[in-house]
Amino acid sequence: xxxxxxxxxxxxxxxxxxxxxxxxxxxxxxxxxxxxxxxxxxxxxxxxxxxxxxxxxxxxxxxxxxxxxxxxxxxxxxxxxxxxxxxxxxxxxxxxxxxxxxxxxxxxxxxxxxxxxxxxxxxxxxxxxxxxxxxxxxxxxxxxxxxxxxxxxxxxxxxxxxxxxxxxxxxxxxxxxxxxxxxxxxxxxxxxxxxxxxxxxxxxxxxxxxxxxxxxxxxxxxxxxxxxxxxxxxxxxxxxxxxxxxxxxxxxxxxxxxxxxxxxxxxxxxxxxxx
Amino acid sequence: xxxxxxxxxxxxxxxxxxxxxxxxxxxxxxxxxxxxxxxxxxxxxxxxxxxxxxxxxxxxxxxxxxxxxxxxxxxxxxxxxxxxxxxxxxxxxxxxxxxxxxxxxxxxxxxxxxxxxxxxxxxxxxxxxxxxxxxxxxxxxxxxxxxxxxxxxxxxxxxxxxxxxxxxxxxxxxxxxxxxxxxxxxxxxxxxxxxxxxxxxxxxxxxxxxxxxxxxxxxxxxxxxxxxxxxxxxxxxxxxxxxxxxxxxxxxxxxxxxxxxxxxxxxxxxxxxxxxxxxxxxxxxxxxxxxxxxxxxxxxxxxx
Numbered sequence: 415x416x417x418x419x420x421x422x423x424x425x426x427x428x429x430x431x432x433x434x435x436x437x438x439x440x441x442x443x444x445x446x447x448x449x450x451x452x453x454x455x456x457x458x459x460x461x462x463x464x465x466x467x468x469x470x471x472x473x474x475x476x477x478x479x480x481x482x483x484x485x486x487x488x489x490x491x492x493x494x495x496x497x498x499x500x501x502x503x504x505x506x507x508x509x510x511x512x513x514x515x516x517x518x519x520x521x522x523x524x525x526x527x528x529x530x531x532x533x534x535x536x537x538x539x540x541x542x543x544x545x546x547x548x549x550x551x552x553x554x555x556x557x558x559x560x561x562x563x564x565x566x567x568x569x570x571x572x573x574x575x576x577x578x579x580x581x582x583x584x585x586x587x588x589x590x591x592x593x594x595x596x597x598x599x600x601x602x603x604x605x606x607x608x609x610x611x612x613x614x615x616x617x618x619x620x621x622x623x624x625x626x627x628x629x630x631x632x633x634x635x636x637x638x639x640x641x642x643x644x645x646x647x648x649x650x651x652x653x654x655x656x657x658x659x660x661x662x663x664x665x666x667x668x669x670x671x672x673x674x675x676x677x678x679x680x681x682x683x684x685x686x687x688x689x
Numbered sequence: 690x691x692x693x694x695x696x697x698x699x700x701x702x703x704x705x706x707x708x709x710x711x712x713x714x715x716x717x718x719x720x721x722x723x724x725x726x727x728x729x730x731x732x733x734x735x736x737x738x739x740x741x742x743x744x745x746x747x748x749x750x751x752x753x754x755x756x757x758x759x760x761x762x763x764x765x766x767x768x769x770x771x772x773x774x775x776x777x778x779x780x781x782x783x784x785x786x787x788x789x790x791x792x793x794x795x796x797x798x799x800x801x802x803x804x805x806x807x808x809x810x811x812x813x814x815x816x817x818x819x820x821x822x823x824x825x826x827x828x829x830x831x832x833x834x835x836x837x838x839x840x841x842x843x844x845x846x847x848x849x850x851x852x853x854x855x856x857x858x859x860x861x862x863x864x865x866x867x868x869x870x871x872x873x874x875x876x877x878x879x880x881x882x883x884x885x886x887x888x889x890x891x892x893x894x895x896x897x898x899x900x901x902x903x904x905x906x907x908x909x910x911x912x913x914x915x916x917x918x919x920x921x922x923x924x925x926x927x928x929x930x931x932x933x934x935x936x937x938x939x940x941x942x943x944x945x946x947x948x949x950x951x952x953x954x955x956x957x958x959x960x961x962x963x964x965x966x967x968x969x970x971x972x973x974x975x976x977x978x979x980x981x982x983x984x985x986x987x988x989x990x991x992x993x
Contacts, residue, residue, distance in 0.1 A: 590776035592763040593741050594790040595838050604789075608780045 449666065456663030459656075466660035475645035476665060480672075482557060482641060483626035486564040490572040490621040495614060498576035499606075503585075516573050519566055524630025531563050532635050559635040564625035572621035579613020580606065612680045619676040626669055693754075695719050695841050695874035696740070700749030703739040710735045710898040712749055717842065717891075722868050722875040724889035724906075726882070726921060732898040733878040737844045740876070741770045754841055769835035769843040773850055775827055777819035783830050784815040790838035801837065809833040825856045832863050836871065843867055845877045849884060861887055882923045886910075894921050911953070916962060924964040932956055 456463055466472050500506070501513060519527060535542040535553035545551040553559035583606050591601045607614075629643040640648060642665045650658035694716045702711035710732040717723045727733050738744040740751060742763030750759040758766050769790075777786050787805055791798035806812045809829040819827055828848070835843055845864065849857050865888065867873045877888055885892050885906060893903040901921070902914040913919040916927060930949075934941040939951040944963050 584776070586772055586774065586776045587778060589741075589743055589763070590770065590772065591778070591789065592743075593766070593768060593770040594834065595764050595767065596789070597762075597764050605778060605780075 452659065452666065453663055456659050459660070462656070463660045463663065467664055471640075472645060472661050472664070475640045475642045475661075476668065478557070478560070478639055479626055479642040479665070480668070482560040482564055483622050485557075485561050486568055486625040487572070487618045487622035489561065489565055490569045490625075491576075491614070491618045494569050494573040494621070495576045495580075495617070498573050498617070499580050499602075501573075502577045502580040517570050519570050524567055524628065525634060527566050528563055528631030528634025531559075531566050531631060535559060535562050535635070553635065555636050555638050557639070560632050560639075560641060563631040563635045564628050567628050567631055568621040568624035571624050572617045575617035575620050576614050579610045579617060582613060583609045615676070616680040619673070619680060622676070623669075623673055626672075693719050695754055696876070697752040698740070698749070699752065701736075701739060701746055701751060702748040703735060703744045703746050705735050705744060708732065708735065708898060710739065713900050714749075715893055715900065715903050717874040717876055719841065719874050720868055720872040721890040722864065722877055722888050723891045723893060724885040725876065725878045725893050725895050726880065726885050727878075727895035728880055728921070730897075731895045733880075733895055734846055735898075736895065737770065737846050737876070737878055740842075741768055741844060742766050767838060767840050769838060769840040771831050771835055771843065771845050771848055773847045775831040775848070777827055777830055777834070779819055782816050782818055783811050783822070786819065786830055787811070787833045787837050790834050790836075798837075805833040805837055824852065825859050828856065828860055828863065832867070836867070840873065842874045842876065845875065847878055847880070849879065849881065864888055882921075894918050896921065912957075913964070919962075919964050922966070923968070924966045926965040926967070927962045928964075930961060930963040 497512075497516070501509065501516075522530070532539070532554065534540050535545075535558075537543065537546055537552065537554065539553075542551075542553050545553075551558060553562060587605055587609070588601050591605045592598075596604065627643065629641075629647065632641055633644050633647070637644060642661070646658050646661050646665065649661060696717045698713055698715050700712040700714055702709065702713075704710070713736070715723070725733050725736060735744055739746055742758075742761060746759050750757055752758070753766065753768065778789065781789065784802070784806065788798070788802050791802060806815055809832060811826070811829055811833060814822065814826060814830075819830065822830065848860055852860065861884070864875060864877065868875050868890075877884070879885060889906050891904065892906050892909050894901040894909070896917060902909055902918045909918070910922055913922055913924065919925075919927060928944045930942045930944045932940050933943045933948065935954070936950050939954045940956060942949045942951055942963060949963065
């Protein structure tokens with residue numbers, strides 16, 4: 415700290431640091447302030463908070479959100495990490511195009527994403543129709559629908575972060591393992607995964623965080639059953655701000671708690687690997 | 690014991706981007722160390738990668754103990770590869786690192802593991818992680834790990850870079866041990882002349898993807914094939930010379946009007962140079978006894 419203060423004082427960089435710090439403060443305030451005000455308002459009406467917390471509809475909406483986001487994170491890991499490995503380790507024609515395709519969902523408005531997903535997974539859709547015929551699986555207004563919508567918007571985060579995590583594994587270690595007699599699968603299992611699992615978990619955490627907060631695409635494919643964001647929107651439309659406030663606060667607290675827990679898990683012992 | 694040829698490289702050609710290595714031909718026998726000497730960019734690492742199986746051969750073939758391994762996957766070749774940075778697994782203990790290369794199932798190999806840990810004085814460090822070890826200890830782990838897979842050939846890629854004198858000494862002892870005690874064939878890549886002199890039974894001079902000369906160290910040092918090899922060997926003082934006759938010990942050679950006597954009686958073919966290695970120059974206040982105007986280390990070599 416002392417060194418930090420000294421380096422600032424002894425430097426002409428102060429002329430840059432001060433305006434940048436101001437801009438940064440405005441940015442942080444725009445994040446923290448709404449959440450803080452929401453929390454204070456919600457906490458000032460503890461009775462309402464308790465009533466919403468014990469409401470079974472609100473509870474099932476929150477549980478559905480967590481369940482769907484968790485499923486999405488696992489699916490994004492299962493489908494996205496192998497792709498991330500290909501992008502990180504294999505040279506193939508069209509690699510740039512594949513990377514661009516992975517990032518496309520980032521630029522698509524989420525309502526559009528919802529409609530697009532509905533077209534493919536709907537009862538007459540390209541994927542939805544055969545799955546409905548074969549397994550009786552319905553995506554419209556159901557958990558699987560919520561998961562595919564969440565997957566569409568959150569997978570790019572998982573794939574990009576997983577790619578970075580896998581690229582951080584030194585290829586020379588993989589070669590050393592190969593020359594010591596380990597086949598490609600054993601190298602993956604005994605060298606790549608142990609060295610990258612924290613990064614991969616972070617990637618899935620990012621996917622989870624993006625999925626649990628998704629509203630736009632989910633509301634198109636499944637208004638019912640309601641996820642927490644849809645439920646809040648519903649309460650807001652029908653009863654106004656005060657009704658929506660309490661559930662918003664509850665969802666905020668749960669989301670932050672899970673996010674921090676996963677970050678701590680992914681970050682624990684990282685120092686040991688890097689040294 | 691007869692030294693058998695472990696590795697035979699026959700017309701090997703490989704590519705990395707625009708760089709072409711080869712065609713190369715040489716062999717390494719069991720219980721001997723071949724040093725590949727060359728400057729940076731000569732293709733030394735590419736050559737090791739081709740032998741280890743990480744760079745596919747475009748032509749030629751690699752024979753390991755009579756078996757054609759040219760198209761074999763790296764994990765099937767059973768060639769130990771010790772890269773410059775040792776590449777120890779940071780998530781495994783010393784024991785885990787050494788055990789990684791064990792050939793058979795765990796139970797059968799327990800004895801081998803224990804023996805290796807004992808031999809390389811790693812027993813007290815078995816539960817330590819590589820990042821907790823000194824450079825010298827890490828090297829011992831790398832050697833023990835390489836031996837755990839029971840290889841017949843060990844490749845070293847400039848392992849002495851960034852080493853202090855003591856660690857370097859320990860490394861050289863370790864390498865000599867592999868050659869003498871374990872009767873292994875060792876291929877040691879370096880750009881240090883002094884290492885070649887200390888370690889190698891044979892030397893191959895690699896430059897721009899091609900072998901300029903191979904042979905026993907004393908052979909190559911006494912009669913470098915050309916001025917380029919001479920400069921790789923640190924012989925930078927070169928003069929054009931001609932043979933003027935024979936003497937009792939060898940040849941009488943005219944160098945700039947001075948007559949020198951060479952220690953070899955075999956005349957070089959075609960025009961040649963005489964070189965003097967800086968290490969062979971001694972400065973004395975008075976003329977030493979028994980030395981006239983000839984040098985016992987006179988080198989005869991062809992000029993380009």
